[in-house]
Amino acid sequence: MNLRHLEYFTVVAQELHFRRSAERLGITQAPLSLAIQALETELGARLFHRTRRTVVLTEAGHALLDDARGILSRVEMAKEHVWQTVSGQVGRLRVGFTNASSLSPFFPRLIHAYRTQRPSVQIVLRELASSQQMEALDARELDIGLLRVPPEAPAPMRDLVLAPLLEEPLLLALHAGHRLAKKRTVRIADLRNEPFIAYPRQSGVALFSQMLSLCEKRGFTPNVVQEAQQASTLIGLTATGLGVALVPGALRAIAVPGVVLRELSDDDTTTTLYIAHRRGDANSRALQFAELAATLQKR
Structure with a gap:
């Protein structure tokens, strides 16, 4: 399942308006409609009732919304955890x-x-x-x-x-x-x-x-x-x-x-x-520890 399609879906589910959703996402309305159609085809269910004036979530759309938000939230958490690890904040x-x-x-x-x-x-x-x-x-x-x-x-x-x-x-x-x-x-x-x-x-x-x-x-x-x-x-x-x-x-x-x-x-x-670490090591925690030791040693 395409994460971008899930993101588009959650925005439309919140706005219930394709033009406003497209503006919010920074894209045109056509690729947004195609993305929603592709998601519906993949799931085998319609996610929105669409008329000229209204956009309403279907029962299948309601069923997907909480899961979609949870998946996107976990993806963001994973990105944050990777960043914290790479930056030496955790690990x-x-x-x-x-x-x-x-x-x-x-x-x-x-x-x-x-x-x-x-x-x-x-x-x-x-x-x-x-x-x-x-x-x-x-x-x-x-x-x-x-x-x-x-x-x-x-x-x-x-x-x-x-x-x-x-x-x-x-x-x-x-x-x-x-x-x-x-x-x-x-x-x-x-x-x-x-x-x-x-x-x-x-x-x-x-x-x-x-x-x-x-x-x-x-x-x-x-x-x-x-x-x-x-x-x-x-x-x-x-x-x-x-x-x-x-x-x-x-x-x-x-x-x-x-x-x-x-x-x-x-x-x-x-x-x-001495303080020692591997040459060329990408472990930011080790490098930060070595830098801290050097700083304290000068005090």
Whole structure:
């Protein structure tokens, strides 16, 4: 059934006058009459009683009118929904984030600001290691990643747009009674003989790769005696005295009795949190989220 014919029909049913209906529709009277005739032929029923002076809906016309209005209304709603989706007003946004990044004050500020601007968008948060986020972005299982770039970046990174959001120092977490706790700053070289608590190598956490790279640049391989999946667990385990841990500055938010955090004096001991999305992605929600993050980062 032709939607234009239904539109013409509803206008004539409202005006009950072909000339006025044609003027309202911006067409001449002849194509309007032909459209109504075509609709009647398709339905196998007359929709109007027409005389020289009057136009009246038939019983079949009355039966069609409510349905026609409902169909046209749903079509307009569909157009509006598509527009809202394309413009980023509705839909779903899947955001990946690292465990440590969630502890940064910037993270809740960004999420809250986006939810305020786009209340009808369903935002889905997934905690994933950086390399896992890259793979999920490549597989279109994520729209946005908040991640760190490991030195040996995986292949999917080539298809990502990455913009730096936050640069923060790496800190040394250690037991309050440790000999290095007395220093204001510590060098990576001072940790040559220290036992380390670290993320598992196979976890895909970029901070593990960075720790390994920093130590190897100083001529030693860190002696990892204990592994932990979560940033908060790294801090907690240093309170046992098992070892030391390199953690991002955001973990200052975690206060654990018996644990102190010391700055590193080396000039290459910073870590950067990036926002990532697919190159050439037409997902307006992802692009708007990235633009918002860039705006907030400048404030």
